[in-house]
Amino acid sequence: xxxxxxxxxxxxxxxxxxxxxxxxxxxxxxxxxxxxxxxxxxxxxxxxxxxxxxxxxxxxxxxxxxxxxxxxxxxxxxxxxxxxxxxxxxxxxxxx
Amino acid sequence: xxxxxxxxxxxxxxxxxxxxxxxxxxxxxxxxxxxxxxxxxxxxxxxxxxxxxxxxxxxxxxxxxxxxxxxxxxxxxxxxxxxxxxxxxxxxxxxxxxxxxxxxxxxxxxxxxxxxxxxxxxxxxxxxxxxxxxxxxxxxxxxxxxxxxxxxxxxxxxxxxxxxxxxxxxxxxxxxxxxxxxxxxxxxxxxxxxxxxxxxxxxxxxxxxxxxxxxxxxxxxxxxxxxxxxxxxxxxxxxxxxxxxxxxxxxxxxxxxxxxxxxxxxxxxxxxxxxxxxxxxxxxxxxxxxxxxxxxxxxxxxxxxxxxxxxxxxxxxxxxxxxxxxxxxxxxxxxxxxxxxxxxxxxxxxxxxxxxxxxxxxxxxxxxxxxxxxxxxxxxxxxxxxxxxxxxxxxxxxxxxxxxxxxxxxxxxxxxxxxxxxxxxxxxx
Numbered sequence: 001x002x003x004x005x006x007x008x009x010x011x012x013x014x015x016x017x018x019x020x021x022x023x024x025x026x027x028x029x030x031x032x033x034x035x036x037x038x039x040x041x042x043x044x045x046x047x048x049x050x051x052x053x054x055x056x057x058x059x060x061x062x063x064x065x066x067x068x069x070x071x072x073x074x075x076x077x078x079x080x081x082x083x084x085x086x087x088x089x090x091x092x093x094x095x096x
Numbered sequence: 097x098x099x100x101x102x103x104x105x106x107x108x109x110x111x112x113x114x115x116x117x118x119x120x121x122x123x124x125x126x127x128x129x130x131x132x133x134x135x136x137x138x139x140x141x142x143x144x145x146x147x148x149x150x151x152x153x154x155x156x157x158x159x160x161x162x163x164x165x166x167x168x169x170x171x172x173x174x175x176x177x178x179x180x181x182x183x184x185x186x187x188x189x190x191x192x193x194x195x196x197x198x199x200x201x202x203x204x205x206x207x208x209x210x211x212x213x214x215x216x217x218x219x220x221x222x223x224x225x226x227x228x229x230x231x232x233x234x235x236x237x238x239x240x241x242x243x244x245x246x247x248x249x250x251x252x253x254x255x256x257x258x259x260x261x262x263x264x265x266x267x268x269x270x271x272x273x274x275x276x277x278x279x280x281x282x283x284x285x286x287x288x289x290x291x292x293x294x295x296x297x298x299x300x301x302x303x304x305x306x307x308x309x310x311x312x313x314x315x316x317x318x319x320x321x322x323x324x325x326x327x328x329x330x331x332x333x334x335x336x337x338x339x340x341x342x343x344x345x346x347x348x349x350x351x352x353x354x355x356x357x358x359x360x361x362x363x364x365x366x367x368x369x370x371x372x373x374x375x376x377x378x379x380x381x382x383x384x385x386x387x388x389x390x391x392x393x394x395x396x397x398x399x400x401x402x403x404x405x406x407x408x409x410x411x412x413x414x415x416x417x418x419x420x421x422x423x424x425x426x427x428x429x430x431x432x433x434x435x436x437x438x439x440x441x442x443x444x445x446x447x448x449x450x451x452x453x454x455x456x457x458x459x460x461x462x463x464x465x466x467x468x469x470x471x472x473x474x475x476x477x478x479x480x481x482x483x484x485x486x487x488x489x490x491x492x493x494x495x496x497x498x499x500x501x502x503x504x505x506x507x508x509x510x511x512x513x514x515x516x517x518x519x520x521x522x523x524x525x
Contacts, residue, residue: 002185007192008210009178010201010247010329012238022122023098024157039468041133041461042140046102049144050151058152070417070469072278072512087097089155091126094111095104096133096283 025088029059034087036075037067043093050091098155099123102147106130110235110281110338117237117332124154174229174239177247179212196251201329203321203349207251218246221259222521230263231270234277236332240266244330251329252322257300258315260520261378262322265290268380268516269323275513279382280333283340284413286510287347288323289383289422291495293366294376296520297354304354306499309386309424320350345385353497359427360496361434368440369517376520381422381493382513384413387506391429396436399429400443404450406506407485410457413511416466418473418487420514422507423447426498440494448489455481 025031033054035047044067051063064086066079075092083090103111103125115123127150128143135143184191192209196202208214219226219242226243233240245262254262269276269288279286292302303313311317333339341348357364366377389406393399407414407421414421425433433443456479458466467477473487486492493515498505509515 002183003188005182005184005188005192005209006179006212007182007195008212008215008243008247009180010210010244010251010325012233012236012330012332013175013177013241013244015174015239020119022120022124025098025155027156028152039465041464042135043132045137045140046128046132046144046147049141050148053144053148054151057148067468069472070465070512072282072417072510073275074277084097089098089100091100091102091151093102095107095128096131 027059028054028089030061031088032062032064032086033060034064034083034090035066036079036083036090036092037065038071038093039068040071040093040096046093100126100151100154102126102128104128104130104132107340110340113332113338114235114237114281117235124151126150126154174227174241176227177241177243200334201251201325203324203328205349207325208253210247210250214250215243215246217256218249218254218259219243221256222263224263230266233266233270233327233331235281235338238330238332240270240326240330245326248325248329249318249322252318252325253314254318254322255300255314258319258322261290261292261296261300261319262326264378264518264520265323265380266326268378268518269327271516273514274380274382274516275510276331279510279513280327280331281338281340282510283342284384284510285341285343285345285348286382286384286513287345287351288327289347289381289507290320290323290352291365291379291381292319292352292354292376293357293364293379294371294520295374296376297357302352302354304356304497305359308353308356308497309351309505316352316354317350320347320352323352324348324350347383347385351383355495356427356497359430361430362440362494362496365493365495366517371517371519375522377517378520379515379517381420381507381515382510383422384508384510387508389504389506390502391504392502394432396433396438397446399432400446400450403504403506404447407447407451407508408453408457410453410459410462412453412485412508414485414508415453415458415483416462417469417511418491419485419511420491420493420509421451421485422509422515423492423494424497424505424507425494426501426504427496428500428502429504430496441490443494444492445489447492448484448486451485452482453485455479455483
């Protein structure tokens with residue numbers, strides 16, 4: 001004989017929230033670009049190369065590079081405040 | 097301000113899922129091939145050329161007008177748990193377990209049906225309303241409501257009386273210093289270890305004696321398991337998705353014990369951390385694994401020497417970052433140290449000295465991680481630098497647990513995490 005039971009779902013309840021819009025730039029020309037280096041191997045070299053390319057090829061005005069002590073910690077608030085006050089674009093890293 | 101994330105390809109799902117959870121569904125992500133950290137310098141340059149093009153393509157788009165709305169915080173409206181109706185014959189267990197298997201709600205072992213009656217019994221153990229938000233849990237930032245914690249406690253097979261411990265443990269895990277974000281999303285095998293202290297240990301029969309880190313006691317097994325199910329189902333850390341652990345470890349099924357306060361010669365962990373002995377507490381630890389230390393040594397300083405020597409290993413995350421190593425002393429080893437006149441603090445101080453490791457033990461690449469992480473703390477780090485395992489000797493944590501026998505356990509922690517001890521609310525236990 002078929003029976004019917006009701007169970008509760010164990011995943012997080014749904015949340016309704018306002019989605020943030022994706023902001024854009026018309027070009028990188030004259031822009032200030034910030035990097036938060038996650039301190040993973042090779043990321044510093046990637047950031048150095050991107051700095052060179054984004055300035056030489058795409059006309060970025062300035063690059064600000066800040067390096068975290070380790071990948072497994074959040075960026076210090078001071079870094080975020082500094083970049084938020086100075087940059088048009090901020091680039092972070094994730095992964096190995 | 098515009099933001100872009102650069103992810104190595106194996107981490108794109110994590111980046112995308114976290115961005116979505118925080119309300120940035122469209123966060124631009126530039127992808128570099130994984131593994132990125134081991135490629136040669138000229139390959140990095142090639143990746144940079146491609147990555148720069150990708151960044152430009154991702155951010156240089158027709159303008160979007162910034163509105164005030166963009167700067168408003170996320171507005172949450174947390175709903176109650178969803179219900180599902182299952183048709184089954186002849187019993188609910190089989191159908192429910194098939195459902196959990198299909199939807200990845202189980203840890204891989206059979207689970208208990210989350211009926212309204214079972215969840216209500218769990219909720220009866222707290223005065224908090226079911227929809228109260230206890231925490232938002234990284235990496236998926238799912239909302240852990242009281243009800244949701246209760247549902248996962250039922251799923252794990254917990255007795256209703258265990259509920260207050262889980263509420264406290266979830267609060268503890270969400271504390272910033274615990275760093276759940278990294279514990280959950282790292283490639284490290286980090287598991288969350290629960291240590292219970294105080295009168296609740298005896299009342300609920302939580303094992304701190306023989307085989308306390310092993311199987312066989314309902315409270316230990318189901319409490320640790322419930323926490324893992326919460327981390328999976330609520331915080332969204334599914335293996336290979338947002339949980340990036342390379343192998344993980346068996347403790348990710350369940351890792352919970354009590355301190356054997358009755359056989360400890362010292363004050364228990366929670367008293368050391370400022371709670372009264374009559375207060376019950378739960379401590380969460382981001383644990384990397386367990387290392388058995390069998391030694392029949394009888395002399396205190398020799399015991400400290402061999403334990404310190406066990407701490408040292410060149411692949412340790414603890415020496416790279418300066419961490420919070422844990423020591424589970426068996427009562428016999430604890431007595432040797434106590435009879436030598438050592439307080440717990442003195443044991444830590446001596447162990448901190450005895451466990452220093454020469455930096456040259458590390459590989460060249462790990463030396464670089466070490467220098468990045470600890471130069472501010474230690475000054476210039478060279479091959480001859482003697483590395484302490486933690487910033488301060490008091491960062492070494494000690495509990496006494498286990499039965500008779502000359503086995504203590506070293507529990508290395510994940511690295512950039514600090515344990516958190518929280519009181520189990522008295523009106524809930």
